[in-house]
Amino acid sequence: MTWTDVLNHLPALPEAILLAGACALMIVDLYVKDERRGVTVAFAQVLLALCAAATLFVLWGGAGGKRYLIFNGLFVADVMGHLLKLVCYLSVSAALVYSRQYLADRGLLRGEFITLLLFCLLGMMVMISAASFLTLFLGLELMSLCLYALVALNRDSALSTEAAMKYFVLGALSSGLLLYGMSMIYGATGTLNIYDVSRLAGRLAASPTDRTLLVFGLVFVVAGLAFKIGVVPFHMWIPDVYHGAPTAVTLIVGSAPKIAAFAMAIRLLVNGLIDLAQDWQQMLALMAVLSMAIGNLTAIAQTNLKRMLAYSTIAHMGFMLLGLLSGVIDGNRLNVEGAYGSALFYMIVYVLMSLGAFGILIYFSRAGFECENLEDLKGLNRTHPWYAFLMLLFMFSLAGIPPTAGFYAKLAVLSAAVDAGHIWLAVAAVVLSLIGAFYYLRVVKLMYFDDPKQPVPVAQSSGFAFALSANGLAMLLFGLLPSLLMNPCLEAIKGL
Numbered sequence: 001m002t003w004t005d006v007l008n009h010l011p012a013l014p015e016a017i018l019l020a021g022a023c024a025l026m027i028v029d030l031y032v033k034d035e036r037r038g039v040t041v042a043f044a045q046v047l048l049a050l051c052a053a054a055t056l057f058v059l060w061g062g063a064g065g066k067r068y069l070i071f072n073g074l075f076v077a078d079v080m081g082h083l084l085k086l087v088c089y090l091s092v093s094a095a096l097v098y099s100r101q102y103l104a105d106r107g108l109l110r111g112e113f114i115t116l117l118l119f120c121l122l123g124m125m126v127m128i129s130a131a132s133f134l135t136l137f138l139g140l141e142l143m144s145l146c147l148y149a150l151v152a153l154n155r156d157s158a159l160s161t162e163a164a165m166k167y168f169v170l171g172a173l174s175s176g177l178l179l180y181g182m183s184m185i186y187g188a189t190g191t192l193n194i195y196d197v198s199r200l201a202g203r204l205a206a207s208p209t210d211r212t213l214l215v216f217g218l219v220f221v222v223a224g225l226a227f228k229i230g231v232v233p234f235h236m237w238i239p240d241v242y243h244g245a246p247t248a249v250t251l252i253v254g255s256a257p258k259i260a261a262f263a264m265a266i267r268l269l270v271n272g273l274i275d276l277a278q279d280w281q282q283m284l285a286l287m288a289v290l291s292m293a294i295g296n297l298t299a300i301a302q303t304n305l306k307r308m309l310a311y312s313t314i315a316h317m318g319f320m321l322l323g324l325l326s327g328v329i330d331g332n333r334l335n336v337e338g339a340y341g342s343a344l345f346y347m348i349v350y351v352l353m354s355l356g357a358f359g360i361l362i363y364f365s366r367a368g369f370e371c372e373n374l375e376d377l378k379g380l381n382r383t384h385p386w387y388a389f390l391m392l393l394f395m396f397s398l399a400g401i402p403p404t405a406g407f408y409a410k411l412a413v414l415s416a417a418v419d420a421g422h423i424w425l426a427v428a429a430v431v432l433s434l435i436g437a438f439y440y441l442r443v444v445k446l447m448y449f450d451d452p453k454q455p456v457p458v459a460q461s462s463g464f465a466f467a468l469s470a471n472g473l474a475m476l477l478f479g480l481l482p483s484l485l486m487n488p489c490l491e492a493i494k495g496l
Contacts, residue, residue, distance in 0.1 A: 011068050011077030014054040014085060015125050021047035022118040029111030037109050041100055044114050045093060052089045055082050067495060069131055073193045076131035079495035080266065080344070083488055084128045084259050087348050091256040091355060092121050097467045098359045099248030105367035108153055108246065117252065120146035124260035130267055133182045133192045140178070140228070143260060144171050147253060151245040163244025170227070170237045178224025184217025185273075194272040202275040215279050221268055222283050228261040231321065232290040235314045242310035247365060247372065250306055251358035254313060255351045262347045265324060270340065270496060277328035284325040289428055291318025296436035306372050308439060309357055312398060315436055320346045322429060323413045326420035335419055341490040342412035348485060349397070349409040349478060356394040356471040360387060363468060377443060379452030388447045390472035397475045399440035400433055405478035405485075412486070 025047070029040050059082040067078040095117070103109035119142060126139030148171065152164030186192055188210055189200045204210035227234040242250045269280055295315030302308040323343025327336040364371035364387075371377075381388035397406030410433065417426045478485050 009070050011058050011070055012075060012129075013058055014051045015122065015129075017054050018047065018051050018118065018122050018125065021050070022115060022122065025118065026111065026115045029115070032111070037104070037111075038100070040111060040114055041096055041109075044096060044118060047118070048089045048093045048096075052086060055085050055089075058082065069195070073195070074132045074135045075129050076195075077129060078492075080492035081129045081263070083344075083492045084263050085125055087351060088121060088124050088128070088256045088259055091259070091351055092117060092252075094355050094359070094467055094471065095248070095252050095255065097463055098251060098355070098362050101464065102248045102362045102365055103246070106154065106246070108248075113150070113153060116146045116150050120150070120252075121256065124256055127260045127267075128263040130264070131194050133186065133194070136194075136264060136267060137175075137179060137182070139260075140264065141175065143257060144175065147171075147257065150249045150252060151241055153249060154246050157244075157246075159244040160246065163241045166244075167237055167241045174224050174227030174234065177220045177227070181217045181220025181222075181224060184213060184220065188213040188217065194267055197272045198274060201273055205275050211276075214273075214276060218273060218276055218280055219283070221273075222280055225261070225265050225268065226287055228264065229258070229317050229320075230261075230314055231287045231317045232294050232314065233287075235291065235294070238314060239307050239310040242306045242313075243304060247306065247358060247362050247370065251355065251362065254309070254354045254358065258317075258354075259347060259351060262320070262344070266340070266496070269324070270327070270336075274328065274333075278330075281325040281328065284321045285422070285425060288318045288321035288325065289425065291315060291321070292429060292432040292436075296432050296439075299436065299439050302439070303374050304372055305361060305374060305377075305443075306358075308374075309354070312436070312439075313354070315432070316346075316350050316398070319410065319413060319429060319433075320350070322417045322422070322425060325425075326416040326422060329420050335416065337490060337493050339416040339420065340496075341486065341493045342409075342416045344489040344492060345482075345486050346409040346413050348489070349405045352471060352474055352478075353394055353397050353406060356390065356468065356475070357398065359468050359471060360391045360394065363387065363464065374443065374446060375453055378446050378450040380447040383452055387468070390468060391447060392444050393472045393475045395440040395443050397479070399437040401437070403479045404475045405482065406475070408479055408482040408486075412482075 025040065025043055028043070032040055058077060067076060069076055100109060103113060123139045123143030123146065127136060127143065130136035130139055148164055148168045151167055152161055154160040185197060188204055189197050191197060191200065201214060204214060223234065230238045241253060245253060273280065292315050295311045295318060299308050299311035299315070302311060320343050323339050323346060327333065327339040329335055361371050364376065380391065393404060397404035400406045400410040414426050414429060
């Protein structure tokens with residue numbers, strides 16, 4: 001291999017660094033004792049920093065913001081991919097900070113956790129940069145298998161084992177649906193390359209026979225995507241997995257993998273099947289309304305915070321779909337940038353909100369006690385006013401109350417839906433959001449107006465407190481200055 005070959009494959013540098021580092025960590029961890037496991041965590045953090053530096057180098061130095069196809073068209077490097085990878089690094093890094101003490105108290109801070117987390121991140125990165133059905137499926141399975149194992153990390157818990165089994169069985173079913181849909185599209189187009197599919201789909205869609213085959217495959221592809229994103233009617237795994245997994249693992253499942261699932265939707269539906277937008281937008285519209293309705297209404301009845309946030313996730317993913325289904329209007333693509341940019345903004349803000357909300361639950365959990373019920377937060381303002389304020393920011397942002405980032409995210413998505421002429425969808429979203437605000441504000445009421453149930457001892461590191469505070473203040477920053485995040489999102493969509 002010559003230096004020219006190396007330079008030509010420079011866009012895959014972050015993946016190469018992560019793969020080499022994860023393999024090295026797996027070997028080094030064999031010689032690290034449990035009481036020195038912090039060294040392994042520090043190694044993982046350094047590795048994530050190196051990956052972030054490599055991604056920025058590729059973005060600004062090597063690729064210069066252009067789109068590059070490498071490995072014979074299997075791998076694409078573009079602005080959207082770089083942005084989503086940076087968000088994934090941030091999410092995984094925060095997960096390591098938040099979960100370290102929680103896992104150590106329960107004897108779960110082992111090399112397996114960190115190694116699985118890094119290989120899970122590698123799968124996400126492959127999905128984000130997939131330019132072929134083959135690459136996309138390999139990345140998806142790498143991520144999914146690691147997540148199944150992470151959910152079952154606490155082998156002594158029957159609840160965790162049950163959640164992992166449900167996740168595995170339903171995940172395998174959804175992978176089968178996705179693979180079957182891809183095979184149908186391959187049968188119609190004769191190629192696995194997403195960009196070649198896009199080039200051929202426009203011509204084949206004009207033929208009734210070929211269009212029928214394409215739409216048949218599209219139905220299964222959308223079904224597989226819907227499971228990974230977690231929208232109705234493929235949402236049944238989310239409450240059980242969120243509840244059954246250790247809270248540190250729930251934080252992971254509810255954050256970075258959503259970014260990878262969003263990237264998969266963009267690659268398949270926007271990059272590959274934009275000429276069939278009229279068909280898949282109708283499916284997304286139905287799933288969006290059902291997700292917002294079932295997610296918000298069911299969350300009201302929950303007393304377990306993890307299950308409440310699980311149904312909240314379903315509702316938020318439905319809201320995000322409003323942006324995805326508003327890009328193409330009767331074949332006109334003038335709304336693409338605003339619609340998909342708002343969906344991308346919404347997804348990144350959701351990940352930050354989810355990290356913070358679960359981070360608060362982890363912060364007040366300790367050995368022998370799980371902070372996961374509504375009553376566990378009673379009177380939090382009297383015992384820990386700063387963290388009550390942070391939780392208020394996360395709840396306000398999830399509810400879409402100004403001046404938090406969640407408000408602007410919802411406003412951007414609603415504006416895209418209105419611009420696309422989906423007035424009824426926008427009205428339904430607003431009404432269901434008002435209903436959903438009830439269970440978020442209920443948490444605020446418990447923290448500020450109820451008496452504390454019992455003293456809440458906390459033994460977390462200063463790094464945890466700093467990261468959690470930065471996470472909460474980011475909700476205000478992106479709410480007051482949304483252009484700081486929205487402009488990179490719009491640039492990312494332009495690169496498609």
